[in-house]
Amino acid sequence: MLNTATRYGAISRTLHWLMALMIVALVLLGLYMTDLPKADPARAQIVALHKAFGVLVLMAWVLRLAWLRISPAPRLPGEFSRPERRLIKGLQGLLYALMFLAPAAGYTLSVAGGHPVSVFGLFDLPRLFGANHALAHLARALHAPLAYALVGVAALHAMGAIKHRLRDRGGATDVLPRML
Numbered sequence: 001m002l003n004t005a006t007r008y009g010a011i012s013r014t015l016h017w018l019m020a021l022m023i024v025a026l027v028l029l030g031l032y033m034t035d036l037p038k039a040d041p042a043r044a045q046i047v048a049l050h051k052a053f054g055v056l057v058l059m060a061w062v063l064r065l066a067w068l069r070i071s072p073a074p075r076l077p078g079e080f081s082r083p084e085r086r087l088i089k090g091l092q093g094l095l096y097a098l099m100f101l102a103p104a105a106g107y108t109l110s111v112a113g114g115h116p117v118s119v120f121g122l123f124d125l126p127r128l129f130g131a132n133h134a135l136a137h138l139a140r141a142l143h144a145p146l147a148y149a150l151v152g153v154a155a156l157h158a159m160g161a162i163k164h165r166l167r168d169r170g171g172a173t174d175v176l177p178r179m180l
């Protein structure tokens with residue numbers, strides 16, 4: 001369960017891969033649903049699904065940060081150069097920021113637009129503010145760019161892991177197995 005000095009534990013690994021899967025699915029759902037005509041009844045259902053999974057990403061984000069406090073991540077191997085360490089840590093920091101900001105913009109555009117955010121029909125998220133046209137407009141303008149930035153940074157992050165797997169398989173900088 002716990003992370004060790006050299007490996008991620010089951011909780012961190014589950015959160016990592018579940019979030020990756022949900023983020024890819026959310027972008028695909030987002031692109032698909034916004035292309036559907038507003039009158040299509042499937043659109044409302046898919047938007048509701050998109051919102052509920054987006055809320056799960058936000059919840060997983062909170063859990064993930066809380067879990068890192070309880071069980072810190074393994075350190076990066078000393079074999080990485082200083083610039084590599086800076087790049088890896090910088091990308092991870094950006095990922096954490098975007099994994100919060102993209103769904104937070106989605107929540108804001110819904111709530112400020114006067115729409116509820118239901119989680120699979122089980123309960124509604126509290127509305128942190130009232131309807132606000134200007135805020136809804138701003139959040140709508142930011143939501144897609146933040147989502148695309150998230151996918152772009154995640155792709156760079158994955159390319160780094162794949163590069164070290166191919167170049168240094170089994171070596172100290174081949175860190176992919178620590179997350180598998």
Ligand code: HEM
Nearest residue numbers: 026027030031034051054055057102103106107117144147
């Ligand atoms: C990591 C989480 C999320 C990602 C990656 C994501 C991604 C996207 C994408 C790619 C679109 C299509 C944008 C376009 O092409 O115009 C979209 C639309 C939308 N998303 Fe999200 N989303 C996330 C979370 C959320 C959350 C938490 C909510 C609400 C609670 C939400 C509500 C919406 C709504 C209402 C739209 C339609 C906006 C419109 O009609 O212009 N999203 N999302």
